[in-house]
Each structure stands twice: as structure tokens, then as C-alpha cells.
Amino acid sequence: MATGSIRRGRFGALPWIGPAVVLILVMVVWPAIEMIRTSFHEIDQTGIAKGWNGITNYKNLIHNPDLPQTVVRTVIWVSVVVVVTVLVSLPVAQILHGKFPGRKAVRFAIIVPWAASVVMTAIIWRWMLDGFYGILNRILQDLGILKEPVDWLGNPNQAFIFLMVVAIFVSVPFTTYVILAGLTTIPDDILEASAIDGANGWKRYKEIIFPLLRPALLVSAVINLINVFNSFPIIWAMTGGGPGYSTDTTTTLAYKISFRDQDIGQSAAMATVNFIVILIFISIFLKVSKWRETSS
Amino acid sequence: MKKSMRRTAFAASLVLAATGVVGISLPIAHAADVSLTMVAADYPGDGKTQQAQWDAVSKAFAAANPGITMTVNVVSWDVIDDKVKTLIATGKTPDIVNKGDYSAPAAAGLLYKASEMVSASTLADIIPTFLNNSMYNGTAYAVPDLASARALFYNKAILKKAGVTKLPTTWKELLTVLSKIKAKNPGVYGYAVPMGPEEAQAEFSIWAGGNGGRLYDYTAKKWTVNSAANVEAMAFLKKMNDLKYIEPNPAKCDRTVCAQTLFAAGKAAFINGSVFLPGWLKDNGGAGIDLGSGSFVHNDGQEAVTLGVQDYFTAYKANGHQAEIQKFMDFLYKPANYAAFLKAAGGFIPATKSAGVEAAKDPALAPFIALLPHAIFYPGDIATWPAVKGALQQSVGLAVTGNPSKVLGDIQKKALAAK
Known part of the structure; x- marks a missing residue:
């Protein structure tokens, strides 16, 4: 009886999560x-x-x-x-988190880099940094x-620094909001108690x-770690991983192995490692x- | 009751999801009809995409051939190779492709022969030189669509200001001319050298060619990317770079947005230009440039060369539409339709004898047609050319600012390893 109701309980959720499950199976x-399978195949x-x-393919990748x-x-x-x-x-x-006039407007402004398409942001930065115009x-x-x-994006080291600046620029809004959410969960009584105990300011x-x-x-x-590691559009739109391979990460390198060096198998191996x-x-x-969960 | 309702809801949601995902790919064509698909690169034309011209041809063709429909998908040059490759890898091979290479699919046995793509009479009308550049192992597997040759364009006003009266013909003379230009025209780069990914292989081939260097040795059947002549040519470019005669960071300078744009703004004196450069300049702010053209420079003891570039139609066997493909290709090569194609593409050298007669009378095209006998072409008939082209586009520009022999050596390694 008990096991039956558990089963029904699990099954009962399926109509609602079913489409999502199918979507994840097909799209992810x-x-x-397929990618992992491809990495063990020879593709001309x-x-x-x-x-x-x-x-x-993995051997070729290691010797790349x-x-x-x-x-x-x-x-x-x-990491940076x-x-x-x-x-x-x-x-x-x-x-x-503090109270000041116009807080709503500032909070909204901070969202903009996050809400804007990353490709758009990257292209605008590319033109701002253009050597001629x-x-x-x-x-x-x-x-x-x-x-x-x-030419800010012409020198590899300089270009890489600017790529990181743009990546930080688009990552800050999300991070800020997660931290802001964290700040709002701190109970006032704890802060008041600490104030009474003499802890102020920096302390x-x-x-x-x-x-x-x-x-x-x-x-x-951790969410940023995943996002930044996977970030393709910023690098691709701003430098194309160039000059040469000097601003590539493993994500853009996987693309180049496939579409410049024409080696889909090795590219799949790179993507599998990623x-x-x-x-x-x-x-x-x-x-x-x-x-x-356990600590809170 | 509740349970069964849940089951029904679950099943319904599954069906909905399944049709949502799979439904798109269900074929809805009538059994008797043949739908041809084509992926075509977008030539510069008059600044507009060629989609309109292809749609018009497709419509006219469908009207003349009931039961066959034609869909042309126009794709920009920088992504067409990736697009076609993805279509093939995912089992959606198009029937016809119009782009810049053919050897890899020919070697893989994916293509119809040129003689299967077009009728004998159309094939006989193709200019033999171009058809010879469409061979793989002695058989033509592509039909040339059009060609272009490069010339050395220059800004007359800049040269005049620098007191240059005679065009340079050798590397040495070029250095002298560029030093004069630099002295008299602050803010102007002597020579725009687009070695960015867009078309680094073209700039490289021209400079290497002027030193007797080639990418591939047909006698030894071997890639020769890092031959002594090629390394020397890149070392010469490096010298021009060190003397600040060329734009900064050539490895990042793409042909269109960098080199041609600098030239249009009057900020570069010399540039390698194709037949469509004068038209492009008019549409992109360079209408006021007083344009001259001549031959490329060469090293002492070598000959002047130009780079000939031709593009191709290829037809894939995957869908088995040989008869319909031939009907369409013959339709396209009818003089009126072919002239419309050339016009939309933007003033290239035609690939047919019949259109060539007219083109030779065109004052804008005649000098390029005269250059063609001295043209070197890409080794487009070698199966690994796409991989070598990719490696060149990615890295060869670094030879101009770095170590030429190492950069070319690395590309050569990739060329030899390509399968």
C-alpha cells in the first residue's frame, strides 16, 4: 500500500515534467x-x-x-x-542593498549588460576597441x-585582457543579483544584535x-564557472580566437579544429573533454x- | 479515475512533445514532385544579397519545368563551408552547392561529374582553362560559375603627393616607393596587407607567387607551404611591417572590413583588388578615390603573377536527382539567365565562351581577362586544400609579425597531416 502510493506519487508528476524530460532527452x-560517439569515429x-x-581522435588532440x-x-x-x-x-x-533615492533605476541599469545579447555586447565592444575607428x-x-x-585587439595579451573585461562585464549583473538575494536573507535581528555588541562597519x-x-x-x-568556461560568443565576436590561436579557449578551439582544420572527429574529442x-x-x-540546504 | 486521467494526460503530453520536435522534419512534398535544394555563396553584387536573383531564377525554372521545385539558400562567404559541411554531416545534403572549392567531396565520391551535371552542349561552352581547374584525378567534378583575377590597385592622389611617377615592379622598387609615401603622407599606410582569416590565403599566394613560390608541388605531389621561396616572401612582408609601411596587426586585418575600408577612406596607397573592387568602393564611401591599377610586384629574377580565383557549382549524388539537377544547370547557363547571374554577382569574369566574348569588350573587365594567362590558381584540385586553406587563414598572418619560417613550418605540418 505504502509503496503503491509512492509509485503513484512519482508517476503523478510525469504529465507535468514529461514534456521537459522529452525535450532534455532530444535536445541535450x-x-x-552523438558527440561522444563521433569522438570515437573517423570523419572525413x-x-x-x-x-x-x-x-x-584523442591521441591527435593531445598532439595538437x-x-x-x-x-x-x-x-x-x-579563474580570473x-x-x-x-x-x-x-x-x-x-x-x-542600501536604501537611497533612485535605487530602482540603478538596480535596473545593472541588469542591462545581462539582458542584452552577448553577441551584441561583444560586437559593440569590438568597435569601441577598434584600432582605426x-x-x-x-x-x-x-x-x-x-x-x-x-589596435587594442591586435596584440594577443592586450586582446585577451579586454576579452576578460567584457566577460566580467556581462557576468557581474547575475552575480550581483545572487549576492543581493543572499543579503536580503540575512535577518535584521542578527545585524541589530551585532550592532548592540559593538560590531560596526568593516568588522x-x-x-x-x-x-x-x-x-x-x-x-x-560555480554557475559563473560553467558560463565562463562555455563562453563562445564573446571570444568569437571580438577576436575570433586570433590573431592566430592566441586568444582561443578550449571552447573556440573545438570549433576551429572542426571548421578550419576540417577534422570533425578531433573536434568532437575536444568537445567531449570540455x-x-x-x-x-x-x-x-x-x-x-x-x-x-543542510546548513540553512 | 484520477489515475487514468493522469495517464491520459501523460500520454497526451508525450505525443505533443514528440510532434513538436519531430513534426517539423516530416516530409510534406507530393510524391511525384522533386524538390531541389541549393546552397549558394553570396557574391558582393551591388551591396544587396543575391537571394532575390536566385528566387527569380528558381521561380522561372519551376514554371518551365512542372513537377520540379527549386529552393536556393544564399549564405555569406564566411560561413558557407561550415554550413555545407554541417548539412552533409547531418544527412541533409543539398543537391547543388555554389562556392569556392570542390576537391574534398570529389575525393570522397560524393559528387556527380561535370558531364553528368550539365548537358554536353553546356559543357562545351565552358572555357577550357576553367574546366581544367575543376578536375580531380583527371575528371571534372565541378562546373565553374565565374572567375576573377587580382590586380594591384593604387590611390593616384597619394602616389602623386609622394612624387611617385612610375609604378614599382620589383620588391626593391616597392620599398623605395613606400618610403616616399610614408614621408609625404602621414597617417597613410603604404600597402594594405589583409592577412586576417577572411582571405589570408589570397594575399599569401600573391606575395609567394611573386617570389616563384607555390603552395603545392604537382611533380613531387606534396604541399610546399614552407618552401624557401615562400619563407623569403613572408620575410619581405615582415620587413615592410617593421618599417611600418603596412597597417598594424596584419594577422587580424580582414579583406573587407579592414583593408578595403582603409583604402576606401584614402588611408592606404596600394591594395590587392579583385574585379569587383571599383564597384565596392563606390558603395562604401570610396567613390572619390582616383583609382589606378597595374601588375603585382615581384622579387628580382622572378616574374610578375596574378592570382586567378574561380568558384564552382558542384552537384551531390546523395538525393539521386541527377536528371533534375542537369535540367536546372542547363537552364541557369542559358545566356539570358547566366547574364542575370553574373550581373547580380557583381561584374566577374564569365566562365562560358559565349558570355566571354561580350565580357572582353567591357573596359572594366578586359584588363583582368588579359591578366588571366599569367594567373596562378589555388591548388583547389587537391583533396586536402580546404584544411590547408583553413590553416593558412588562421595563422599565416602571424608570419608577418613573428617568425616566418616557424609559422609556415607549423602550417606545413598541418598540411602534411591533413587527410
């Missing part, structure tokens, strides 16, 4: 299986499958001359963007800071607010959110 699970450059070839520097760059990309995003979002969320050069020259225009933030923000911080950091990294991030996320 099946392509992922026209796109025709020539059959199973074991781990050859562009891979080592791309992996290093991807690690830098993900996520850390700086959180560091910027903390004070911004704190400001938005960019507004940044115009401003710096008018202020007398620069004598000659600089109160360090000892009371920040520790209580940890769950929100961890969640936003997929595994994402799975690791997701398992961290699940652990973190579970930890949050």
Missing part, C-alpha cells in the same frame, strides 16, 4: 551521446563518417600543437573572470593620453555579513547547493 542527452573532411577508430597554450589560457580565463566578477559584485550588491582611441587621444591610435561585514553570504557566493561562483570538465563543475555545484 541525444546530441551529447566533407563530414562523412568512415567508421570506428578507437582513441585516435595549439592545445597546451590553449589549456593554460582557458584556466587563466576561467570568475574571481574578479565576484570581487566586483560584492560591493555592487552591497550598494544596491574605435571610441576608446578617440577619447584617449583627445585627452592627450595617447599620441597614436592603438560587522567581515564577521557577520560575509560568512552568511557564503552559500550565495558559492552558488554564483563536456567532462563541465560535468565536474556541475557536480561541484550540486554538492555546494546540497551543502547549502
